Amino acid sequence: MLLIPCPWCGPRDETEFHYGGQAHVAYPGNPAALSDEEWARYLFFRDNPKGAFAERWNHSAGCRRWFNAVRDTADNEIRAVYRTGEPRPVTA
Amino acid sequence: MSRLDATSRIDRGTDLRFTFDGKDYLGHPGDTLASALLANGVHQVATSIRFGRPRGIMAAGVEDANALVQVEAPFSEPMLTATTIELYDGLVARGLSGQGRLAAEPDPARYDAIHAHCDVLVVGAGPSGLVAALTAARSGARVVLVDDQPEAGGSLLGSAEQLDGVPATTWVSATVAELAASPEVRVLQRTTAFGYYDDGFVLALEKRTDHLGAAAPAGVSRQRVWRIRAKQVVIATGAHERPVIFADNDRPGIMLASAARTYLHRYAVLAGREVVVFTTNDSAYAAATDLADAGAEVTVVDARPEISPYWAAECARRGIAVRPATVVIGTSGNGRVTSAHVVTAVDGSSGPRQGIGCDLLLVSGGWNPAVHLYSQARGTLRYDAKLGAFVPASELLDVRAAGSARGAFTLAACLAEGRLAAQDALTALGIAPGDVPLPGTPEQPEEVPGHVLWSVPDHREDNAPCSSFVDLQRDATVADVLRATGSGMTSVEHVKRYTTIGTAHDQGKTSGVITSGIVADALGVDIASLGTTTFRPPYTSVSFAALAGRDRGQIFDPVRVTAIHPWHVKHGALFENVGQWKRPWYYPQRDASGSFEDLETAVLRECRAAREGVALMDASTLGKINVQGADAGEFLDRLYTNIMSTLKPGFIRYGVMCGMDGMILDDGTVTRVSETEFLLTTTTGNAAKILEWMEEFAQTEWPELRVSLTSVTEHWVTVPLVGPRSREVLASLAPDLDVSNEGFGFMTWRDAEVAGIPARICRISFSGELAYEINVSAWDGLALWETVIEHGTPYGITPYGTEAMHVLRAEKGYPIIGQDTDGTVTPQDLGMSWVVSKKKVDFIGKRSHARAENNRPDRKQLVGLLPVDPTKLLAEGAQLLASADVPEPPVPMLGHVTSSYRSAALNRTFALALVRAGRDRLGETLYAWQDGELLAVTVADSVLYDKEGARRDG
Numbered sequence A: 001m002l003l004i005p006c007p008w009c010g011p012r013d014e015t016e017f018h019y020g021g022q023a024h025v026a027y028p029g030n031p032a033a034l035s036d037e038e039w040a041r042y043l044f045f046r047d048n049p050k051g052a053f054a055e056r057w058n059h060s061a062g063c064r065r066w067f068n069a070v071r072d073t074a075d076n077e078i079r080a081v082y083r084t085g086e087p088r089p090v091t092a
Numbered sequence B: 001m002s003r004l005d006a007t008s009r010i011d012r013g014t015d016l017r018f019t020f021d022g023k024d025y026l027g028h029p030g031d032t033l034a035s036a037l038l039a040n041g042v043h044q045v046a047t048s049i050r051f052g053r054p055r056g057i058m059a060a061g062v063e064d065a066n067a068l069v070q071v072e073a074p075f076s077e078p079m080l081t082a083t084t085i086e087l088y089d090g091l092v093a094r095g096l097s098g099q100g101r102l103a104a105e106p107d108p109a110r111y112d113a114i115h116a117h118c119d120v121l122v123v124g125a126g127p128s129g130l131v132a133a134l135t136a137a138r139s140g141a142r143v144v145l146v147d148d149q150p151e152a153g154g155s156l157l158g159s160a161e162q163l164d165g166v167p168a169t170t171w172v173s174a175t176v177a178e179l180a181a182s183p184e185v186r187v188l189q190r191t192t193a194f195g196y197y198d199d200g201f202v203l204a205l206e207k208r209t210d211h212l213g214a215a216a217p218a219g220v221s222r223q224r225v226w227r228i229r230a231k232q233v234v235i236a237t238g239a240h241e242r243p244v245i246f247a248d249n250d251r252p253g254i255m256l257a258s259a260a261r262t263y264l265h266r267y268a269v270l271a272g273r274e275v276v277v278f279t280t281n282d283s284a285y286a287a288a289t290d291l292a293d294a295g296a297e298v299t300v301v302d303a304r305p306e307i308s309p310y311w312a313a314e315c316a317r318r319g320i321a322v323r324p325a326t327v328v329i330g331t332s333g334n335g336r337v338t339s340a341h342v343v344t345a346v347d348g349s350s351g352p353r354q355g356i357g358c359d360l361l362l363v364s365g366g367w368n369p370a371v372h373l374y375s376q377a378r379g380t381l382r383y384d385a386k387l388g389a390f391v392p393a394s395e396l397l398d399v400r401a402a403g404s405a406r407g408a409f410t411l412a413a414c415l416a417e418g419r420l421a422a423q424d425a426l427t428a429l430g431i432a433p434g435d436v437p438l439p440g441t442p443e444q445p446e447e448v449p450g451h452v453l454w455s456v457p458d459h460r461e462d463n464a465p466c467s468s469f470v471d472l473q474r475d476a477t478v479a480d481v482l483r484a485t486g487s488g489m490t491s492v493e494h495v496k497r498y499t500t501i502g503t504a505h506d507q508g509k510t511s512g513v514i515t516s517g518i519v520a521d522a523l524g525v526d527i528a529s530l531g532t533t534t535f536r537p538p539y540t541s542v543s544f545a546a547l548a549g550r551d552r553g554q555i556f557d558p559v560r561v562t563a564i565h566p567w568h569v570k571h572g573a574l575f576e577n578v579g580q581w582k583r584p585w586y587y588p589q590r591d592a593s594g595s596f597e598d599l600e601t602a603v604l605r606e607c608r609a610a611r612e613g614v615a616l617m618d619a620s621t622l623g624k625i626n627v628q629g630a631d632a633g634e635f636l637d638r639l640y641t642n643i644m645s646t647l648k649p650g651f652i653r654y655g656v657m658c659g660m661d662g663m664i665l666d667d668g669t670v671t672r673v674s675e676t677e678f679l680l681t682t683t684t685g686n687a688a689k690i691l692e693w694m695e696e697f698a699q700t701e702w703p704e705l706r707v708s709l710t711s712v713t714e715h716w717v718t719v720p721l722v723g724p725r726s727r728e729v730l731a732s733l734a735p736d737l738d739v740s741n742e743g744f745g746f747m748t749w750r751d752a753e754v755a756g757i758p759a760r761i762c763r764i765s766f767s768g769e770l771a772y773e774i775n776v777s778a779w780d781g782l783a784l785w786e787t788v789i790e791h792g793t794p795y796g797i798t799p800y801g802t803e804a805m806h807v808l809r810a811e812k813g814y815p816i817i818g819q820d821t822d823g824t825v826t827p828q829d830l831g832m833s834w835v836v837s838k839k840k841v842d843f844i845g846k847r848s849h850a851r852a853e854n855n856r857p858d859r860k861q862l863v864g865l866l867p868v869d870p871t872k873l874l875a876e877g878a879q880l881l882a883s884a885d886v887p888e889p890p891v892p893m894l895g896h897v898t899s900s901y902r903s904a905a906l907n908r909t910f911a912l913a914l915v916r917a918g919r920d921r922l923g924e925t926l927y928a929w930q931d932g933e934l935l936a937v938t939v940a941d942s943v944l945y946d947k948e949g950a951r952r953d954g
C-alpha cells in the first residue's frame, strides 16, 4: 500500500485516496471548434509512460482535496506532490 | 515412543492430551502437532489428494505442505499443517486426504487489526534477526521484531550450536531479555510477516490464542493482522532446505535433514532409528552425526564423489557409513519407508541398485533463501550457481536481506550480516548505530562445495506412473513438468499454472527452484536466465476471517435507514436494498381471509391510491446536495445540460447531468433557495458519486468559481404527498398555506408549517399526479409522517413503497437512471432533447452530443412496450427481436426491456425498453425472447398515461 503525501494532510495510506488519472489534461478552450477526432483524442487518449508520470489524486477519505503527484510508474515512488493549478515540478 | 531424555524446548512437566484420527495421545507444551505425533511414533498423517498415497511429515516448519490436517475441536478449521499447529490440551484433529471441510457454524472467535509504525522492522528472530534488532534497539530507534515461532531463536532452537562457548540458546535468552527491556522495541512472537506492499508497508498475522485451545480467554482476539509501516525493513527470514526429487519420494518417513535435527534438539524426538541421509552438500552431516549421537544407526548417501575430510572423520568416529557418488533412486515400504534404493556411480556409469533398510530417509538438496518478502518488495533475485538457489541481488533503499535469507549459511556470517543490515538501515535513517559485539562462533570446517541436483532420473524399468513428486500437496510430478515443457511451455509461470506446482501451501518454498531447474534442464536453457516464479503474498495461509477482522456485517457495509424507518417496520413493510439504504418496497396488508397480500396485489392497491385518492412515501434517501456561493448558478450551468442560473428563487427545475462522453450520469431536481444557494437532488444510489463529480470540477477545472458543496442527504426527511386528494390533506395540515394551483404552482416551493413543524414544500411530481413533496428536518421526520397519516386517514391515505413508485413513474415514461440507462444512453436517446440547452455555449457533455456516433438514427431509444397479450409480464432484460422467425445465430437484437410492470391505471402489463431507432417503430410489433418463447409486443410512446399532463395540477 502506497504512502501518499497529501499536500494538505501529510503522508496517508493509499486506501484513503482515489486515483484521478493523468494530470494537466486541459479542458479544451472551445470544444465546438474541435473535429470529432480532436475531441476523441482529448476524451479517450491518455499517456501511459514507464517512468515519471504526473497524475491526479483525490484525498477522498481525508480532506477531500484534489492534488497532483509525480509518480514513477516503474517503482511506484512518488517523486513530488503539488497543488492543483501549480505547474509540474522538475523531478529527477 | 520416540521421545528422548535429552535437553529440549518442551515442558515435560506438563502433559497435554490430544486426539488424532480418533486415537488419544500425550504431548507437552512446546510441541507442535507434528512433533507430538512423531514422539508417539505416528508418521503417516494424511493421504494425497489425487492418488490417495500415504503422506507424512516432511519438514518442521511452514515449508511442510504434506502433513495436512483438519482441526475438529475446539473449533473446526480445515487445511492446516501439523508442523504449524502448537499443541494444546484437548486438541482433536484428523489427517486429510487433500481437502478439508469448512465449518458449517459461524466462527465464534474474534479477529482484529492493529497498526504499528517503526523505524526498523526486523522479520525473523533467528541469529541474523536478533542481532539486527539488538543493533537497532541500542541505537534508540523504534523497532518491531516479528517472528513466526512461539519463542525467538530461529534455527538455534533446533540445533546444538554454541555461542561464546555455551549453548546458543543462552545468548538468545539474554538478547530477548534486553530487547524486552528496551522501551522502543516491540517483539511479536507467533507473528508471520506474510506480505510486503510498497513504501515499507508489511502485513503480519499474529496468532494470539490459537495455542490455548479451549482455554483461550474470552475478549482476546484469536488472531490479528498487524499493519506495519516501517521506514526500514530487515528481512532475516532464513532459508528452507529443499529436497532432491526421486521416485517414491513421498512416503511417510522421508523428511528434510534439518527437520530431523530440529525434531531432535527442539522437541527431543528421534524421528527414526535406522536412518539414511541423502545429501548433496555438507549441511546434512550435522543431522547425521547428531542423530547418531542420539542413538540412531545412520548411513550417509552423498551425491558428490568427494567428501569433506572433516565430516568423513566425524562420521567414522561414530561408525556412520558414508557412500560417496551415490544417489537415492527410489524407495520401498508399505506406508512408511522401509528401504532406500541407491546406486553408486562407478567410472561415470551407474552401478547396481542396492537397498538400504531404514525407517527414516533424510534428504538435503541444498537451501533456498526465503526471499518471498524481499521479492515482493521489488528486490531482484540472482541465481547463485554454487547454492543452486535464487538470492537477493538489488540495492534497495529501505529493504535489506540478511543472513540465510541472503544466502549466508555459516552462523558467523549470519550474525555479521544481521548487524551490518541494521547498521545500514540506521545510517539511512540518520541514526547512529548502537555498539553490538558479536558472540564468538566455533571454527567452521572447510566446506566442500555442494552439488546442485534437482531430481534423480527414475530408474524403474516398468511403465509405472511417475511417482517423483515435486509438489506433494498437489500430487504434481516431474512427469507433469515434462508434459508442460513437452507441449511447448517455456516460461516457469506457465508451467506453474499448468502443473499447479507451488500454488498451494508450498508457495514455492521447497518446489519453486526445483521446478525451474527441471524446466531449465528439459529445455536446455540456463536456469539463471529462466528465473523463478513470482513470489506473491501471502507467504503462509491467512484466513479470510483474519483479513476481515472486525470489518464484517454492518461494520463492513453499514445499513442506512431513514428517520421514519421504525414506522415502516412496525407497519409490516418489506424492504428493498438501494445502495446501503433500506427502503420500503411495499406494505402488504391482510386481506379478508387474514393472509397477507402478495407483491402484485399490494402494488396495484398502492398505485390505485396514488392515482385515485391520496398516498405518501418515504423519499428521504434521495441524495441532496447544497450548493452555495456567488457563482453557484454558473457552476450548475456548466454541469447540467439545461440552464439553472435563470431559475428564480422560489422555483424548481428538473435537470440532467452528463459525463464528458455525453452519456447521462444522473437526474434530479434543482431548487433555487436564494440568489447564492441551490439545493439539488440525486438518484438515491448516486449521491456520493455525484458529489465527488461536482467536487472534482469545482476544485480542478473551475477553481475560479466561488462555490461550495455540502451533502445534506441525511439532514432532510422527504415525504411526497401524492394524488388528487393530496391538496385537501395538505390544507388540513397547513391551514396558513395557500395550496391552490394559482397560489402554489407546479415547480415552485414554499416554506410553511406543516402540523406545526417547519417545512419546505415543493410542488414536484414523480408520478404525474398532483403532489406536494414535504421536506422537514430529519429530527421531525417521524412526527411529520405520523401526523400526515393521521390527517390523511379520513381520505384513505395509503403508504406506498419503491415498487409502486416505479410503476407510477414508468406509466409516465420517467426513466430511472441506472435502470433504464446504462452509461451508453444520451438525453436524446431518452427523448429528452428538451432538457438539453441549445443556448449554452458549452456544458459537460455538449461536444460529445455532436459526435457522429451519438447522432446515428439507429441508436437505441427509450420507448414503451405493450404486450399483445395484456396479461403477460415481460422479463426485465429480455432481448427484443424484429421477427418471430428466428434466423440462425447470430440473431440481430434490437434492444432490451429495461422496466416491466403491471399497471392498475392501464389495466394491463407494460414495459419500457431501449430499442434501435425505437421512436421510428411506434406501432410496430416486436418479439421479446424469454423463458424459451417469443412474446409479441407493440412499440408505443414511452408516456403511456396522461400524456397531456392533465392530472398534475389536480
Ligand SMILES: [Zn+2]
Pocket: A006, A007, A008, A009, A010, A059, A062, A063, A064, A065
Ligand atoms: Zn488530505
